[in-house]
Amino acid sequence: MQVYQEKSTVSYNLEDWQKGYESLKQEFDYWIEDIEGEIPPELHGTLFRNGPGLLDINGQNIHHPFDGDGMICRISFTNGRAHFSNRYVRTPGYVEEQKAGKILYRGVFGTQKPGGWLANFFDFKYKEIANTNVIYWGGKLLALWEASEPYRLNPKTLDTLGKEYFDGALTEGDAFSAHPRIDPNSNLDGGAPCLVNFSIKPGLSTRITIFELDTTGKVVRKQAHSVPGFAFIHDFVITPNYCIFFQNPVSFNPIPFALGMCGAGQCVKFQADKPTRILIIPRSNQKEKIKILETKAGFVFHHVNAFERDEEIIIDSICYESLPEVEPESDFRQTNFDKLAPGQLWRFHLNLQNQTVEYKLIESSCCEFPIIHPEKVGRDYQYLYMGAADAASGNAPLQAFLKLDLQTGEKQIWSAVPRGFVGEPIFVPRPQATSEDDGWVLTVVYDAAAHRSDVVILDARDLNQEPIAKLHLKHHVPYSLHGNFTNQVFV
Ligand code: CO
Numbered sequence: 001m002q003v004y005q006e007k008s009t010v011s012y013n014l015e016d017w018q019k020g021y022e023s024l025k026q027e028f029d030y031w032i033e034d035i036e037g038e039i040p041p042e043l044h045g046t047l048f049r050n051g052p053g054l055l056d057i058n059g060q061n062i063h064h065p066f067d068g069d070g071m072i073c074r075i076s077f078t079n080g081r082a083h084f085s086n087r088y089v090r091t092p093g094y095v096e097e098q099k100a101g102k103i104l105y106r107g108v109f110g111t112q113k114p115g116g117w118l119a120n121f122f123d124f125k126y127k128e129i130a131n132t133n134v135i136y137w138g139g140k141l142l143a144l145w146e147a148s149e150p151y152r153l154n155p156k157t158l159d160t161l162g163k164e165y166f167d168g169a170l171t172e173g174d175a176f177s178a179h180p181r182i183d184p185n186s187n188l189d190g191g192a193p194c195l196v197n198f199s200i201k202p203g204l205s206t207r208i209t210i211f212e213l214d215t216t217g218k219v220v221r222k223q224a225h226s227v228p229g230f231a232f233i234h235d236f237v238i239t240p241n242y243c244i245f246f247q248n249p250v251s252f253n254p255i256p257f258a259l260g261m262c263g264a265g266q267c268v269k270f271q272a273d274k275p276t277r278i279l280i281i282p283r284s285n286q287k288e289k290i291k292i293l294e295t296k297a298g299f300v301f302h303h304v305n306a307f308e309r310d311e312e313i314i315i316d317s318i319c320y321e322s323l324p325e326v327e328p329e330s331d332f333r334q335t336n337f338d339k340l341a342p343g344q345l346w347r348f349h350l351n352l353q354n355q356t357v358e359y360k361l362i363e364s365s366c367c368e369f370p371i372i373h374p375e376k377v378g379r380d381y382q383y384l385y386m387g388a389a390d391a392a393s394g395n396a397p398l399q400a401f402l403k404l405d406l407q408t409g410e411k412q413i414w415s416a417v418p419r420g421f422v423g424e425p426i427f428v429p430r431p432q433a434t435s436e437d438d439g440w441v442l443t444v445v446y447d448a449a450a451h452r453s454d455v456v457i458l459d460a461r462d463l464n465q466e467p468i469a470k471l472h473l474k475h476h477v478p479y480s481l482h483g484n485f486t487n488q489v490f491v
Helices: 014-019 092-100 116-120
Strands: 029-031 035-037 045-052 070-078 081-088 133-137 140-144 151-153 160-163 181-183 194-201 205-213 219-228 242-247 250-252 268-270 276-282 291-295 299-309 312-320 344-351 356-363 367-371 383-388 400-405 411-415 426-429 439-447 452-459 469-472 482-486
Touching: 045 133, 045 140, 070 439, 194 242, 205 242, 205 276, 219 276, 242 299, 242 312, 276 344, 291 356, 299 367, 299 383, 312 367, 344 367, 356 400, 400 439, 426 482
Parallel strands: 133 482
Antiparallel strands: 029 081, 035 469, 045 070, 045 482, 070 081, 133 140, 140 151, 151 160, 181 194, 194 205, 205 219, 242 276, 250 268, 276 291, 299 312, 312 344, 344 356, 367 383, 383 400, 400 411, 426 439, 439 452, 452 469
């Protein structure tokens, strides 16, 4: 593994960061009273977040946060007030393990049943954990995890209703990724919004299925393709005419997994000598063939956005030098940030005519969880927001939010150092907004000093300013992964 040498001033304390990975076992429902500043009265709607809420089962630590049971947080904004509630997704595995009071399933990212390799030998059953994203679409609240069907929840009570099959568009055992993209203005649907998502069935060749759902939640288009080679694809991007996937160079050796020595996710190995293949799949007609372009190796979990310009597709992505590997023996809580290469923002130009790819580094800070204005998905855009390390170089936990102006190169930053830790921001446009950045950045920030989390509302036009409001929760929220905002309120 390559050791990332560049070292910056340390802005954090590892123990503070670790405390954000304590389980939150209690489920709450309350109006938030402890508020600094004022909640903008025009801010109306619901922020849903999902992430691993349990990092242990009755004291037995899980091996990686990606193996933690999904916990939904709902923060509702109405009339200048805010309400918090959280509920675990009642997957069968969650219910069984809570009843048993111990780990019963192996996790994809290395959580093993107690008893060593013998207890895990040829046990291919993994727990569905519904822990990666949550979205309200077509009147349904869906908890998403890329290796299974979505779980549907009641948005008013957050009770788990069961698996969602979209009237038979999915069948039992099908996957539905955790990274849907919403085309705000779909040409294929007369300008109405459309949710585009995919599923991956990896193997010697990989099956990619693309689903497009109308605003009622019905699957209106579905197409499937086989591409050569194994693929581990977490996210994708869309434009009005294409879905684009990065097939980063990885291989899969199932033997240590089958023998019970590690989790399936730990058997995925990066191949630095092989290129990344960029799969460009037309959304609408079958006349146009899939195009496959090649570029440098590297690994992408999350893309920012893509858009078409003349003969090009332009894609902005957070790239790593390689896939950060989850070691069988190491504990994620002891992560040595200095030894890992940071995620950095790159721009790719795909020329469909010449079949060439050019790329350049846009932002060298360590960053993750990028988001943009929802109306700009698939379109040329000016502003992006993302979690970032406080320092301008090196690798570190995310403690700040960075806003980039892609036209002028101007940067703004709001930092929660030394004791605050951040995750994914969400941009919410202000009603009757007059510019692309006229709105709020909503986030949940872990404050290690108080061992609790704050819902922070920033003015997206100027992140350098102090927050508009900080809503102190009564407890911490373990670091979440992804979420979405809807204009509807369910309290
Ligand atoms: Co993700």
